[in-house]
Amino acid sequence: MNVHTKKSLIDGPVGKIEIALDEPDGAVRGIALVAHPHPLFGGSMDNKVAQTLARTLVQLGYVTYRSNFRGVGQTQGQHDEGVGERDDLLAVIAHMRARPGHEALPLVLAGFSFGTAVISHVARMLAEREQSVERMVFVGTAASRFEVASVPENTLVIHGEQDETVPIASVFNWARPQELPVVVIPGAEHFLHRKLHILKRIVVEAWH
Template identity: 75%
Template sequence: MNAQTEKFLIDGPVGKIEVALDRTDAADKAPRGIAFVAHPHPLFGGTMDNKVAQTLARTFVQLGYTTYRSNFRGVGQTAGEHDNGIGEQDDLLALIDHMRAQPGQEDVPLVLAGFSFGTFVLSHVAKRLVESGKSIERMVFAGTAASRWEVAPVPESTLVIHGEVDETVPISSVYDWARPQELPVVVIPGGEHFFHRKLHVLKRIIVDAWR
C-alpha cells in the first residue's frame, strides 16, 4: 500500500494470520483510534491488498487512525481453509484482541470497515463484540453482500455505501436488508461492485461523514 506498511504474522485459532499495519503520519499527536478493514471473498481473488480494501485503509489512515488489514483463511500467509465466514469471525476477534493489547490502544475508539464478503464477516464480528460488552465507534460497509450472505443487523450509525449499478450485489437487496433497520444507504451514481473509477468518491463520502 505504501512504503510504511508493516506486514507481520500473529497467532490465530487455526494458525498464523497475516496482518498489514499502516500508521498515521502525524508524529505530533496520538492516533484518534484504531481501524480494521476486511477484504472481499477469498475464493474469488479477494485479499487484503484489494483496491477497495486499500482505499478504505488509506482513508482511515488519513483520518488519523492506526489501521489494520488481514488476509482471511487460506489467503497469502494466513493458515487454514476458507470457512464460509464462520471461522473467519474467530480470526478477526483474535486480531482485534491483538490490536487492543498494543500500548496505547487498549481503550481508544474502534472502527470496522468492510467490503463485500468482508461486510458479512464484520457484521457478525460486531454483533459478538457488542454482546460481550465491547464498544465500536462506527462501521463502514462498501458493497454490502446482502444478496449472498446473511448480513447481521448493524448499529444505526453504520455508514453504508453502494454502487448504483452493482452487478454482483443488486442494490435492491441492500435496500431490503437496510429497510427494516431504517438504515440510510449512500448510493454512488454509476458505481459498480468494485467502484471502478469511483474510489475517490468512496473516499470522499467517508471523509465527509467524519467531519
C-alpha cells in the same frame, strides 16, 4: 499499500494470520480494522477498495489494520464460509488492543463485500462482550449472498448503483427494516472502478 505498510504474522485460532498495519503521521484518534472481499474470488487485503478504506481511515487518524482471511496470502487454514473468519478477526482485534496505549481507543470496523458479512457478526459478538465499536463502514454490503447481521444506526453504508455482484435492491431490503440510510454512487459497479476517489470523499465527509 505504501512504503510504510508493515506486514507481519500473528497467531490465530487455526494458525497464522497475515496482517498489514498502517499508521497516521499525526495524532491517533483510534484503531481500525478493514475486512476484504471473498477469498475464493481473488479477494485479499490488497484489494483496491480495502486499500482505499484503509488509506482513508489512516488519513482520518486511525491506526489501521487489514488481515488476510483463511487460505489467502500467508494466512493459514481453509475458507470457512465466513464463520471461522469471525474468530480470526476477533483475534486480530485482540492483537490490536494488546498494543500499549491502544486498549481503550475507539474502534472502527470497515468491510468490503464478503468482508461486510463477517464484520457485521464480529460487531455483534463484540457487543455481547460489552465491547463497543465507534463506527462501521460497509461498502458493497453482501446482503444478497450472506446473512449480514443488523448494525448500529451510525453505520455508513455505501453501494454502487450498477452493482451486478450484489444488486442494490438486496441492500435496500437489508437496510430498510433498520431504517438505515444507503449512500449510492451513481454509475458505480461492485469494485467501484474509477470511483474510489468518491468512496474516499464520502468516508471523509462522514467524519466531519
